Amino acid sequence: MKHIAVLGLGKVGLLACELLHEAGFAVTGYDLRPAAADLPFATRALDVRDPAAVASAFGAVEAVLSCLPYHLNLALAEAARDARIHYFDLTEDVPTTQGILALAEGAERVMAPQCGLAPGxxxxxxxxxxxxxxxxxxxxxxxxxxxxxxxxxxxxxxxxxxxxxxxxxxxxxxxxxxxxxxxxxxxxxxxxxxxxxxxxxxxxxxxxxxxxxxxxxxxxxxxxxxxxxxxxxxxxxxxxxxxxxxxxxxxxxxxxxxxxxxxxxxxxxxxxxxxxxxxxxxxxxxxxxxxxxxxxxxxxxRTAISWTTASSVVAIIEMVRDGELPQRGFLKQEAVPLEAFLATGTGGHYARM
Incomplete structure (x- = not known):
């Protein structure tokens, strides 16, 4: 896993892009109207309601992180499964998670919702x-x-x-x-x-x-x-x-x-x-x-809520890349070892006060 798409470039999404870039990923950030800025990664416009555009974006990466509102995530998870790429998000919504759990049956890559602070x-x-x-x-x-x-x-x-x-x-x-x-x-x-x-x-x-x-x-x-x-x-x-x-x-x-x-x-x-x-x-x-x-x-x-949320999901993505977590199927947060999480370059932010 080298190339990753990040959907939604708000405070958490932008920071996640920057942390992923620092962790050695090739990052492309997508938003409906990406802001022009001097960033160390590419940004592109994407309407996630356009299935063809989403499929095209997912075809160029090995993983996707959704930092979008929870009600958009189930369709994106399905598109990621169909594209045979890893999927991560920050949702706290229970029905959305249950839908992704069903999608994960037989998935060839990791399906990992709830990777933020709580759940996460x-x-x-x-x-x-x-x-x-x-x-x-x-x-x-x-x-x-x-x-x-x-x-x-x-x-x-x-x-x-x-x-x-x-x-x-x-x-x-x-x-x-x-x-x-x-x-x-x-x-x-x-x-x-x-x-x-x-x-x-x-x-x-x-x-x-x-x-x-x-x-x-x-x-x-x-x-x-x-x-x-x-x-x-x-x-x-x-x-x-x-x-x-x-x-x-x-x-x-x-x-x-x-x-x-x-x-x-x-x-x-x-x-x-x-x-x-x-x-x-x-x-x-x-x-x-x-x-x-x-x-x-x-x-x-960075605000506390921004860096704690972004650091959590990026640390989990690092662990999947490095083979420290399963490479396919539904990933439960309680299956992530705390010591290994804190030992990652990004998860280590949680180890210091």
Whole structure:
């Protein structure tokens, strides 16, 4: 795998292109209207709704990374399978992932959705914690992408896709409870926790576990994923979506929220994963807790959410290229070894604070 196409040249897509270039890939970035810029890789215009144009672009590469909205990814995954090239994306949408899982049956190359932060890196961390125990009774995974200096009652800024956030806040959430896979409501099970002395609340959101419930059913009785926000956020979002009925107007809800709370440059990504179980005859609790902030990558200062997301997927692509991961079929994030991930040139960004 040498040549790779990256679809969608927003902040994450552009950074992924630059990191892939640094990792030795020949990169072509595609967008409906690619911005003119002095970049070390080629960029071209592409309308992903044109099957012939997509097939032509995919015919010139060995792999594709979609950094586009989740609702476009299933068709792109099918085109990648038909072109016999590796496929990667950042989707958090459960039905999209299930569709790609079905496509992966008999695929000649890797089909790897959910390669971002959550789902993605958090699943790699959770699986590592579980593997460190002789038996695991519970695994809890939490991620929060937040402004460092919040203002207003909501305490939030939309540094990530508003479409994706709305989807996570409104779709049912898969958990393991008492050894059974269950669907629970989003923005519930609210809990309090602290990271570096900062008080946060965590609540259920959709998609963060990826395929982990199915993987660990029968092994880990209790498992859940929650999003972290500053205190009071869940109450306001429940009022917005349910009492004001904005759940029935998702597109408009996203526009309202991002207009009210636009992106900030000073953000922080909190990662909190914990697993409880037995080791050497004793009950223990192992934790992975980090606060990632903006840093300079590929010569430019990047927001925390941008570099954590882009670094996760690029590290996985490196591992596939280098033969450290399977070369065909559906790739689960929990199948990615954490130590090997952190040992890659790009995944190593996660190893330093």
């Amino acid at each position: 890196f958090i699943g790699i961390v959770g699986a590592s914690l579980i593997a460190g125990l002789e038996s695991c009774r519970a695994c809890r995974m939490r991620v929060g992408a937040l402004p460092q200096n919040p203002s207003g009652l909501m305490g939030y800024s939309f540094n990530w896709s508003p479409e994706g956030v709305v989807n996570e806040y409104l779709n049912d959430c898969e958990v393991l409870e008492g050894g059974e896979i269950k669907q629970v409501s989003p923005m519930e099970w609210i809990e309090k926790l602290y990271i570096d002395g900062v008080e946060l609340e965590a609540f259920t959101t959709s998609g963060g576990l990826g395929t982990m419930c199915e993987t660990y059913r029968g092994q880990v009785p209790d498992m859940d994923y929650k999003t972290m926000r500053y205190p009071g956020h869940a109450k306001l979002m429940n009022f917005f979506f349910h009492e004001l009925l904005m759940r029935e107007r998702r597109a408009e809800a996203g526009e309202i929220l991002v207009t009210a709370k636009p992106p900030v440059s000073e953000d922080v990504v909190y990662v909190h994963a914990a697993a409880e179980g037995m080791r050497d005859g004793a009950l223990v609790r192992d934790e992975f807790v980090r606060a990632y902030k903006p840093r300079v990558l590929a010569g430019k200062r």
